[in-house]
Amino acid sequence: MITNTFVHLISKNGFQNLIQNTTAQVSIETGLKAVGRPAFTLADTHVDKETRKYSAFKELLYQLLCLGIYLAVIPVTFKKGGFAVFKKLCNKVSQHPEFLKSITKTDKLQGIEKCSIDIFKNEKALVAIHKMSHLSAAKRQDKANDLAQKLLKTIEENTNWELVKKEYGSKEKFMENMLNKERESRFFRQFFIGKGGIEMSSIVGSVVGLTILAPELSHLILHPIMKALNLEASHKANSETKPQKINKQA
Amino acid sequence: MGAGNLNPILKKIAKAAYNLGDHNDPLNAVLAIAIFKGINRPLFTMMDKESDPKTKRYAAFREGLTEVVAASTYIITNKTLVKPISKYLEKKTGGSLGKITHGIEFLGVCLSAVFLIPLACNLLLNPIMKGVSKLTHKKEQETKGLDIKENVVPTLSKPIVQHLPATNVPKGPNSLVVVLQNKYAANNGGNMKVGA
Numbered sequence: 001m002i003t004n005t006f007v008h009l010i011s012k013n014g015f016q017n018l019i020q021n022t023t024a025q026v027s028i029e030t031g032l033k034a035v036g037r038p039a040f041t042l043a044d045t046h047v048d049k050e051t052r053k054y055s056a057f058k059e060l061l062y063q064l065l066c067l068g069i070y071l072a073v074i075p076v077t078f079k080k081g082g083f084a085v086f087k088k089l090c091n092k093v094s095q096h097p098e099f100l101k102s103i104t105k106t107d108k109l110q111g112i113e114k115c116s117i118d119i120f121k122n123e124k125a126l127v128a129i130h131k132m133s134h135l136s137a138a139k140r141q142d143k144a145n146d147l148a149q150k151l152l153k154t155i156e157e158n159t160n161w162e163l164v165k166k167e168y169g170s171k172e173k174f175m176e177n178m179l180n181k182e183r184e185s186r187f188f189r190q191f192f193i194g195k196g197g198i199e200m201s202s203i204v205g206s207v208v209g210l211t212i213l214a215p216e217l218s219h220l221i222l223h224p225i226m227k228a229l230n231l232e233a234s235h236k237a238n239s240e241t242k243p244q245k246i247n248k249q250a
Numbered sequence: 251m252g253a254g255n256l257n258p259i260l261k262k263i264a265k266a267a268y269n270l271g272d273h274n275d276p277l278n279a280v281l282a283i284a285i286f287k288g289i290n291r292p293l294f295t296m297m298d299k300e301s302d303p304k305t306k307r308y309a310a311f312r313e314g315l316t317e318v319v320a321a322s323t324y325i326i327t328n329k330t331l332v333k334p335i336s337k338y339l340e341k342k343t344g345g346s347l348g349k350i351t352h353g354i355e356f357l358g359v360c361l362s363a364v365f366l367i368p369l370a371c372n373l374l375l376n377p378i379m380k381g382v383s384k385l386t387h388k389k390e391q392e393t394k395g396l397d398i399k400e401n402v403v404p405t406l407s408k409p410i411v412q413h414l415p416a417t418n419v420p421k422g423p424n425s426l427v428v429v430l431q432n433k434y435a436a437n438n439g440g441n442m443k444v445g446a
Contacts, residue, residue, distance in 0.1 A: 007343040010353030019356040025276040026283070032364040040368035046376075086267065093264045096256050103265045115264075130271070189272075193264055196271030200263075203279050211286040215294070 013139075013147070017131050022202035023075040026210070027067060034063035054231060061225060065218035066210060074209035075202065082201025083123035086194050090115045093193065104189060112186050117194035118163055125158035130195045132178060133188040140179045273352065276359045277328045281321055288317030312379060319374055320367045327358045327366060 009015065018024045038056035047055075093100060094114045101111030120126045128151045132140060139145050155178075161171050168174040181187045270278070292310035295301075301309075336351040 003339065004343050007339050007345040007350060010357070011345050011349040016349055016352060019276060019352060020274045022274060022279050025274075025279050025356070025359070029276075029280055029359060029363045032360055033367075036364035036368045040372055044372060089260060089264065089267075092260065093256065099256055099261065099264075103261075103268060192271030193267045194271070196267030196269065196274075199270045199274045200267055203282050206279055207282050207286045210283050211290045215291070 013131075013134050016134055020130075020199075022199045022206060023071075023079075026202075026206045027071060030063060030067045030070065030210070034060055034067065037063065057231060058222070058226065062218055062222060065221055066214040069214040069217050070206070070209045073213065074205040078201045078205030079123050079198055082198045083117075083120075083126065083194070085201065086197025087117055089197065090117050090193055104192075109184055109189070110186060112190050115190050115193045116167075117191060119160055119167060120194075121158045121160055123198055125155050126191060126194050126198065128154040128158070129178065129188075129191055133183040137180050137182070275328075276356050277324060280324055280359050280363070284317050284321040284324065288314050288321065291317070308379075308383075311382065312375065315375060315378060316371055319370050320362075323362050323367050323370050324359065327362045328355060331358055 038060040041056040041059060042052050044052060094116045097113040100113055100115060103111070105111035117126055120129075132148070132151045132155070135145075135148055135151075140148050142148060164171055164174050168177070177185075177187045291313040295310040295313060296306055298306060332351060332354050336347060336354050339345065339350050339354070340347045
């Protein structure tokens with residue numbers, strides 16, 4: 001019973017879409033770090049109580065600041081940048097159908113021959129069509145399904161329909177493919193390079209944001225906050241009165 | 251944009267992007283972050299000019315080690331737990347293996363971040379750091395031992411008086427230094443050159 005509920009929950013489309021998104025993965029991981037590391041610092045009995053409290057609070061604040069800075073700067077910039085870069089790369093690769101076939105062909109699946117994402121005005125439509133591919137054909141066609149309707153609206157608003165007509169003959173033909181084809185079909189797989197490009201760019205952004213930008217910025221903000229909360233001063237006074245072993249867990 | 255040959259780097263990027271578009275394993279992002287944190291944090295610490303070099307080395311080594319532990323934990327969790335648990339759950343519930351695997355991969359990363367990595371750091375870092383500091387302390391003592399000048403008779407080329415701090419030398423017309431200097435000047439006919 002519990003196993004079935006657990007599998008049902010982790011197989012849900014909403015959860016599957018969330019965990020395929022780099023920004024969500026990194027944000028959740030950083031959020032969990034903000035909980036786990038201070039908790040372990042507090043539980044460390046080798047260090048005295050005041051130092052533990054100070055270190056745990058500092059760690060919590062540091063991780064939260066990193067998360068805030070990351071969410072404010074990185075996803076928007078790198079998703080947009082990644083889309084622009086991979087639009088050009090997809091156009092280049094589309095001129096080499098043999099190469100595309102060779103990298104996308106498997107024992108069960110046929111290789112794709114094109115991967116252009118020119119028809120999308122921005123990354124929102126590309127992400128929406130990828131999310132759509134995770135839904136079953138029945139759910140995509142269901143007008144009462146909120147998620148499907150929301151995704152359809154995003155695709156409608158952020159797609160260049162003139163280019164779609166040139167590429168697919170008509171808007172209806174494109175919509176028919178999108179509503180009926182399987183996720184493993186060539187129609188959906190042609191957008192994998194574009195979607196992967198956005199994720200790749202997000203990973204680069206996460207690395208830049210969380211290993212260079214956020215630590216530097218948060219150190220600038222961290223000490224004034226600690227001072228404002230009077231934690232820095234009380235810790236200093238405490239450490240001057242008795243020598244302590246500070247847990248320097250990063 | 252002509253249809254000429256495709257750059258091999260672009261080919262690799264396209265292939266990697268296709269795989270990421272098909273399935274974005276959370277291990278990719280967290281591992282990349284851990285590896286670059288393991289490089290950047292010690293680098294920044296060592297670049298800090300205000301800290302004491304010994305403290306810097308200690309902190310940088312500890313930061314690097316923390317990220318090594320983190321990266322190893324992510325990999326070990328992913329490679330050892332995901333496959334057997336996913337297969338077991340698929341057999342028991344009949345769900346989609348792909349979806350279950352993706353879910354378990356993500357939960358493995360979460361478990362590592364919230365519990366396994368802090369636990370591994372608490373258990374491993376302190377003994378390793380103690381071992382390393384003992385080792386470096388021992389080495390320092392050994393190198394210091396080579397520099398010991400006790401029981402060594404130096405060949406003196408200059409009078410020892412030169413090494414004495416000037417403030418401790420008694421002054422006055424009857425002090426030992428002045429008496430000896432006067433005697434030396436009288437014997438050499440007063441031709442001594444100062445600073446020669």
